[in-house]
Amino acid sequence: MQIDKRYRGIFYMLLAALGFATMGGCAKLLKGSFNAGQLVFYRNAVGLLVLLVGFVIKPPVNKGARFHLLIFRGLMGTVALYTLLYCILHLPLGTAMTYNLTSAIFIALLSFILFKEYNGHIVLVALLLGFTGMLLIYKPAVHLPWYYHAAGLLSGITSAIAYLTVGRLNRYYDTRIIVLSFVLTGFLVPLIFMIIRYSFNVPSDDVFFIDWRWPVGKEWVYVCSLGLAALFGQYFVTKAYGADRAGIVSAIGYANIVFSVFIGMALGDAFPDIISLSGIVCIIMSGIIISLVRKSGS
16 A cells, blocks of 8 residues: 555554554553563564564665664663553553653754754743643652652653654664664663673562563463564654654654553553543643644744
8 A cells, every 4th residue: 555655654653653552551461470671671572583584584775874873772762661661560551651652742842952943932832731731640640659750751751862863863774773773772781681680699670680581371472462562663653753754743643642541441441530631631732733833844
């Protein structure tokens, strides 16, 4: 199927949103069996295996010359994944994904700070609306530890940095190489922490110094689905940010929240209360406004 060039970024981002929401659902199903660090390892192990097979079938073609950006993108993406999965395991799925998708707000902020992309007072209003949404989401769950919310904001910030980097890598590298930079880093980081843990008898925790554990029974299905859904989402989000400006496609990613709310409800999450829902709507509106303003100025 041939997609009109004007709408490729939107189409790719919708596919990515569905993939990431499915990944979140799989992570929820594994909540009682694996911690965030273990899920980061398995998510990327599955993705790495699929990518390597793909490279054998069809070798990548690259211009290269931006290797330092590849490494940086991998590190930022890995931090974003750690914090996202940590939030998914401790917050309602829709809330965790909403925090992650504050990336559109931080993309606008960082674009102004780093690249002097100023889009007028409307964007400033949208940023305030987005931050108001964050406060509304935080308030209903104030009984939860503050670091759950801090992890959510960190996932949004690091995702924004990673996505901005992707836009500058697409001209030089095959999409799969950009995805590989993230998947390989996300595989090696937990592996290194695991080796340190067992080599120096470091006490285990839920994030970095993880215990080794094989999946059993149906867990294999969920773990493989987690990795494949995440790889699917990562591939199409990379194509989306390469097909259009970051500010344009980022708002489409808010479909992820809708998918995630309903997947979360199917897995036992309650429907967001009125205050949380208001916060989600504020963040969605903020992202859409930023997207439309940036598009009209591009």
